[in-house]
Amino acid sequence: MTIRYVGDEEMAAVQQVVESQQLWRGLAGNFVLRFEGEFGKYVDRKYVYALNSGTSANEAALAGCGIEPGDEVICPPCSFIASSLSVVALGAVPVFADVDPRTLLITAEEIEKKITNRTRAVVVVHLFGQSAEMDSILDVARRHRLFVVEDCAQAYDAYYKGKMVGSLGHVACYSLQQSKHITCGEGGIVVTDDPEIYQRVVLYSNCGMPWYQYGLEAPKPANGTRGHFAFGHNYRMSELQGAVALAQLAKIGEFNARRQHLVRIIEEELRDVPGIELAHANPETRANYWAYPLRLNKEETGLTAREVSELCQKEGVAVGYYNEINYLEEVFQEMERRRHTSLGCPLPPYVRYRKGTCPNAEEAGSRLIPLNTHHGVTPEEVRRASKAIRAVIEGRAC
Numbered sequence: 001m002t003i004r005y006v007g008d009e010e011m012a013a014v015q016q017v018v019e020s021q022q023l024w025r026g027l028a029g030n031f032v033l034r035f036e037g038e039f040g041k042y043v044d045r046k047y048v049y050a051l052n053s054g055t056s057a058n059e060a061a062l063a064g065c066g067i068e069p070g071d072e073v074i075c076p077p078c079s080f081i082a083s084s085l086s087v088v089a090l091g092a093v094p095v096f097a098d099v100d101p102r103t104l105l106i107t108a109e110e111i112e113k114k115i116t117n118r119t120r121a122v123v124v125v126h127l128f129g130q131s132a133e134m135d136s137i138l139d140v141a142r143r144h145r146l147f148v149v150e151d152c153a154q155a156y157d158a159y160y161k162g163k164m165v166g167s168l169g170h171v172a173c174y175s176l177q178q179s180k181h182i183t184c185g186e187g188g189i190v191v192t193d194d195p196e197i198y199q200r201v202v203l204y205s206n207c208g209m210p211w212y213q214y215g216l217e218a219p220k221p222a223n224g225t226r227g228h229f230a231f232g233h234n235y236r237m238s239e240l241q242g243a244v245a246l247a248q249l250a251k252i253g254e255f256n257a258r259r260q261h262l263v264r265i266i267e268e269e270l271r272d273v274p275g276i277e278l279a280h281a282n283p284e285t286r287a288n289y290w291a292y293p294l295r296l297n298k299e300e301t302g303l304t305a306r307e308v309s310e311l312c313q314k315e316g317v318a319v320g321y322y323n324e325i326n327y328l329e330e331v332f333q334e335m336e337r338r339r340h341t342s343l344g345c346p347l348p349p350y351v352r353y354r355k356g357t358c359p360n361a362e363e364a365g366s367r368l369i370p371l372n373t374h375h376g377v378t379p380e381e382v383r384r385a386s387k388a389i390r391a392v393i394e395g396r397a398c
C-alpha cells in the first residue's frame, strides 16, 4: 500500500502544459522557469538551473566549477554512484576519502589526507538526509582552494547550524527521481550564488548555448552561426517535468512531516533493542531522512545487516541492507585493473579502488540497514519492518 503523493495538482499542471502546446522549455517555457524561481527561494540561492536528472546535475555542477580532464575530485565512497561517476564523465579522477563510521559521511580529516596538487574539488554527499560537518570541510577547502559541491539528492530540508544544506558550498545539486523528497519521475537541479558557475552549468547542459536568465547577458553568435559557445550535452528539463516538479515543491512541507512521523515510529519501535543503534544525531545538524540509517552492532547481535535483511525477507518483510561502496563496483574495478578511468584518464599510482581503500566505509556499511522513510509509505509498513528487525535480532519469528 502506498499513500498517493502525486495527485490532482500535478495532473492539472501537466494538462496546462499539454494545452499550451509548449512541451520543451525553449526560451518561452513557463513551468521550468517558475520552478527554478521557487526553488531558489526555497534554498535561498541566487541562480538555479533545472535539468533532466540528478546524475546530469552532479556532472553539470562539476562542469560549473571548471573541472577538466586530469583533475582530481575527492568523493565519499558511500553514495549512489552518480556522485563519483560524474567525475569520470568529465575526464577527471575520483579520489575516495573515508567516512565517519557513525554516519557514513565524508569528513574534513579524511579529505585532507587525499589532497594533492591536482585536487580541484570535493563532493560532499549529505547521505540519507544527514548533514556533513560543514565548517571543517569548508575550512579545508578554503585552505587548499578547492570547490565544494554539495550533493543534496537525498537531503532536502536538512540543516547545518541552522542553515539549509545546499546553501553552504560553492554549488549544490539535487535529484527529482521517484524515490526523492519531491519528484517528477526523473529530474535534477543545480543551485549556486556564483554567476560564473551558473553560466558554465547552463552551457554544459544546453549544448553550449547561453540561454541565461537572471538578466545575465549572453554573448552574440559570430556572423551566421547558431551560438554554441562551449562543449555541452542536452540535459534540459522539459516543461512536463517542470510542471510536476513545481506542484511537488508546493507539497514538500507536508511530505517532510510524513517522513518525520515515520522516523518517530522507527525510533519508538527500536530504541531499546540490544545491538541496535539509532541514527547518530549530531546536535549541530537537523536531518530530514531520505532513508533512516539504522546501525547494527555485529558483536552483540552476531548478525550482519545483510543477514538481518535476508531473515526479514524470509518472513515476507522487505528490509534492505547497505551496499553502495562506489569503488567496489565493477566499473571501478575495471579502472583499477586498467589503471585509467573509463574515459582514458590515467590513474596516478596513489589512486586505488581496491578493497580496503576506505576501511570505515566498508566496515560501517556492513552494519547499516537503511529503513524506508518515503512519504508514500504507510506508518503500518514502517512499524511492520521495525518489528521484523526486532524479532530477527531477538531470535524469534516475526
Ligand SMILES: Cc1ncc(COP(=O)(O)O)c(C=O)c1O
Binding pocket: 053, 054, 055, 056, 058, 079, 080, 082, 083, 125, 151, 153, 154, 174, 175, 176, 177, 186, 187, 188
Ligand atoms: C546521493 C545521490 N546523488 C546523485 C543521485 C543521482 O540522481 P538521479 O537518480 O536523479 O540521476 C542520486 C540518486 O539516486 C543520489 O542518491
